[in-house]
Amino acid sequence: MTSKERVRAVMEHRKPDRIPAAFEAVGPVTDRLLKHYGFTEYDQLLEKYEIDIVTASPRYIGPPLKAWKNEKGEQVELSYWGYETTLHTTAMDTYGTTTYFPLHGVETVEEADAVPFPDPDWFDYSAVREVCEKNPDKAIIVGHEGPFQMVTFLMEMDEFFMLMLDEPETAQRILDRMNEFEMEYYRRIFEAGEGKVDILRPHDDYGTQISLLFSIDMWRQFYKENTQKLVNLAHEYGAFYQQHSCGAVAPLIPEFIECGVDALEPVQKVKGLEVETLAEKYYGKIVFHGGIDTQGLLPFGKPEEVKREVRKFMDLLGKDGGYILMASQGFEGDVPIENIEAVYSVDRTC
Numbered sequence: 001m002t003s004k005e006r007v008r009a010v011m012e013h014r015k016p017d018r019i020p021a022a023f024e025a026v027g028p029v030t031d032r033l034l035k036h037y038g039f040t041e042y043d044q045l046l047e048k049y050e051i052d053i054v055t056a057s058p059r060y061i062g063p064p065l066k067a068w069k070n071e072k073g074e075q076v077e078l079s080y081w082g083y084e085t086t087l088h089t090t091a092m093d094t095y096g097t098t099t100y101f102p103l104h105g106v107e108t109v110e111e112a113d114a115v116p117f118p119d120p121d122w123f124d125y126s127a128v129r130e131v132c133e134k135n136p137d138k139a140i141i142v143g144h145e146g147p148f149q150m151v152t153f154l155m156e157m158d159e160f161f162m163l164m165l166d167e168p169e170t171a172q173r174i175l176d177r178m179n180e181f182e183m184e185y186y187r188r189i190f191e192a193g194e195g196k197v198d199i200l201r202p203h204d205d206y207g208t209q210i211s212l213l214f215s216i217d218m219w220r221q222f223y224k225e226n227t228q229k230l231v232n233l234a235h236e237y238g239a240f241y242q243q244h245s246c247g248a249v250a251p252l253i254p255e256f257i258e259c260g261v262d263a264l265e266p267v268q269k270v271k272g273l274e275v276e277t278l279a280e281k282y283y284g285k286i287v288f289h290g291g292i293d294t295q296g297l298l299p300f301g302k303p304e305e306v307k308r309e310v311r312k313f314m315d316l317l318g319k320d321g322g323y324i325l326m327a328s329q330g331f332e333g334d335v336p337i338e339n340i341e342a343v344y345s346v347d348r349t350c
């Protein structure tokens with residue numbers, strides 16, 4: 001099987017020749033791995049680890065985005081959504097913190113409509129076609145922050161939660177406007193991909209380490225319909241829908257399944273997402289992606305412990321299709337190279 005055939009088989013709950021794998025890491029980790037192996041190209045790293053999935057995205061060509069230094073000498077960058085990010089550099093990496101929220105103080109539908117949102121014309125979608133043509137045998141994945149995740153950059157999270165309670169029509173209008181952009185943006189991506197895009201993956205973190213951020217009823221009220229629209233769009237173009245949602249989101253899995261979601265990632269080590277529980281309750285109903293713990297096991301465990309965990313996930317979730325191997329999040333700088341190697345060294349033959 002090619003990587004594309006392998007991933008599509010798993011998404012359809014058919015047995016592949018081997019369990020497919022994905023790779024994500026923060027920039028410094030990728031740089032460290034390239035240097036460690038003496039590689040000059042990212043593709044060499046993907047081939048070494050036998051990675052099956054490649055990311056594609058359009059190229060931004062819209063209005064120039066300002067960037068400047070603040071009084072502390074930190075880089076500040078304006079996004080095409082209108083929020084500002086201040087970059088903080090640590091010994092591990094550079095991390096962004098939102099320091100200007102363009103929807104702050106918005107309370108009415110009229111005020112929400114007055115805030116400019118991006119235009120799908122601001123992107124060159126031929127960049128997606130180029131990735132597809134360069135990687136004809138790989139599974140191609142696209143996607144960025146979904147409506148909930150993006151709103152937390154435009155308005156502080158607690159302020160939006162209060163809006164959901166006090167002014168639900170305004171909160172819904174903000175989310176619907178975002179989804180209108182997403183629908184057209186992704187439609188153009190699929191058109192550019194000419195049938196070669198395999199997975200749509202919006203990022204919406206609905207959970208904390210211990211629970212959902214809001215009730216199931218509120219998820220149904222504010223997010224279910226738009227999730228369904230995005231799922232339908234992916235399926236219309238012959239692609240699969242993979243929901244990214246960090247946190248303890250087990251109560252939403254039945255809702256995802258009802259919406260037609262094909263896969264869930266990243267499967268954190270939190271209550272309700274134990275691999276045994278997922279295998280017992282959802283085997284054959286939804287694909288799981290990830291699960292190898294980046295908070296405890298990968299930074300602090302030994303390679304043999306990592307290998308045992310990988311083996312357990314593959315045996316319980318992937319024996320007949322239904323699992324894609326990866327860490328529970330992208331590899332961070334505290335993960336030793338030998339533990340990254342351990343993830344991908346386990347025999348994946350089915």
